[in-house]
Amino acid sequence: MTASSALRGSDPAFIGPYRIVRRLGAGGQGIVYLGTDDAGTQVAVKVLRPEIAADETTRSRFAREVAIAQRVASFCTAQFLAADLWSDPPYIVTEYVDGPSLQEEVARNGPRTGAALHRLAVGTATALTAIHEAGLVHRDFKPGNVLLGADGPRVIDFGIARALDATATVSSQVVGTPAYMAPEQIKGAEIGPAADVFAWGAVVAFAATGRSPFAADSTHAVLYRVIGGEPDIAGVPDPLRALVARCLAKEPAERPTMREVLMWLLGSADSPDRETGPRSHAVAARRRSRRTLYAAVAGAAVLALAGGAALWLTNGAGSAAKETGGGTTAGRATTVARTTSSPQVSTPSRLPRTLTGVWEGVLAQSNGTNRPMTVVIRPNARTLVSYPSLGCAGLLTVVRRDADGQFVLRETIVKGTKCTRQGRLTMRPGDGKLLLTYFPNGSGDEMAYSATATLYRKGV
Structure with missing residues (x-):
């Protein structure tokens, strides 16, 4: 056990019925622990920020989002198992995925190539398609929220970003990671599934090149590039690069849906074109x-x-x-x-x-x-x-x-x-x-x- 994963004096021995083993990480949403249930099954327990439970309206909204998230097919996601938003502290429990994040893996071993890159693209597109079909938008899809388990990539932290939006004015934080946020998300406009499509394009570009397509020296510069600059996707191999380019369109209506992205990756749609894109090709192909x-x-x-x-x-x-x-x-x-x-x-x-x-x-x-x-x-x-x-x-x-x-x-x-x-x-x-x-x-x-x-x- 590394020093960064060891429990600290302030960490609890139990959260609800789950025995806490060690820390898995911490971020803007809260602290994540490795825990075990009564049967010894390993789970991930995320303790949420205190303001999540600040009032009944916020708790109820969060509970609705978690209930929807529990219906998402689990083949490419870390499945929601339980949640107690009335606990002190509030927490959610998901399937534990034993593997590094995409962020960690690329930092350690470099960009993914060939079949490994294609499998990552398919797995994450499948996960986002399932999330959208459950009526959710991830809103914070990024390399750190893709875990590379032994059985393939798993998307985590879906279904809670929208609830966290309700507390953004309290915490003065923006929900999302700037380099992977869609322009409409930065502008404060309405956010729909197309925002996840944009994030998917940025994440796949990161996996292929080792950098965000909107990387810059400061957060302000990153936001400026996302809203008005051209993405740097020169290192993404063809023909995947054309698909990524369409996903990174500034206007949500110009992006394909995640289902269209997935069908193209699986070989049942025409190759994307920069002017017409997968969506137009798919319509033509149907006819x-x-x-x-x-x-x-x-x-x-x-x-x-x-x-x-x-x-x-x-x-x-x-x-x-x-x-x-x-x-x-x-x-x-x-x-x-x-x-x-x-x-x-x-x-x-x-x-x-x-x-x-x-x-x-x-x-x-x-x-x-x-x-x-x-x-x-x-x-x-x-x-x-x-x-x-x-x-x-x-x-x-x-x-x-x-x-x-x-x-x-x-x-x-x-x-x-x-x-x-x-x-x-x-x-x-x-x-x-x-x-x-x-x-x-x-x-x-x-x-x-x-x-x-x-x-x-x-x-x-």
Whole structure:
């Protein structure tokens, strides 16, 4: 244990039910400790600034933000576990990630390159996409808030920066780190998900070059460069540099969404262009590819039908883009716990016509990999599924609809050899999205594998 991590005389032995082991760090938001629960599981306990609990309004607002943060998918984030904002001192508890921050790693070993840089870009983009889909904005995404665990990068401290904003006038502090803050954040304008997109571009540039694209000799100079200067991204490799440039656009509307960034990184969007950007390319690609997408997936189904339609009518369920053998690997924190099925209320033969369309998203697998996923729902026809990066395609068949509106589907892969042939999917329609959970059929080690996905309907 280093001197900087040793407990000090003023540090508590317990915070709530958690035994405190050592300090992990300290910053503007509070002190972070390594703790253990009653079962000996290691957790990160963050003691928040006293003003967080200064009044009931602030505590209640913070509690709402934490409750939302607990719903964020945990495959690329440090999961929120508990919070007590009425304690003295107030604290929150998250999953402990044993690894250095991106800030520390780059300072120690230099910039990241090649596949390591791409994995970092994908992992952090996945995390921010999940955070945005939960209705949150990180607002303080920076190299110090990316931890490099053994299973990949994890984003931390999401869901609390907005609550801290409520106390900024009390503490006279600006919530955020200037070199990674969006122009609108510095100007005090409305802050939305686009601010995180800007920060992501700056963080990826830092990872690739070892410096912020807006580095300067003083905080004032940094703020000036963020608002009106050109970012220095000369060391970011192509084609990633063009994507980073679009993310660092001064106007929020000119930046792509995090989901568009992620889809480009996964290879399912055109290469970004400085004048048109990933967003414009994605719109154009949607219009160009709609017919070919239907044709390609439907064509695979037709070919499979000619060779063995009986396979589609078996009771086995299909697979969700799990690479052969991948499901036997106990994955990261993405493993979805099995729950008792809701009461069965109906057995429709088709999905509702209101879900008709092409749905796209990313399948986050518990073995640590992410794959693009497409589902085509057609009226009076079978529902098709494909995993473009694996060359797999197949069929989804409705098994039942539960009382809570969730559909249980079976999937049969009929094209491609890199996907498990059978599995079970649950599908829950949401506000403009489909929430999917996947388990393969079978028993034993295979059942350690699971996956989740959020799909979005493509525009016309």
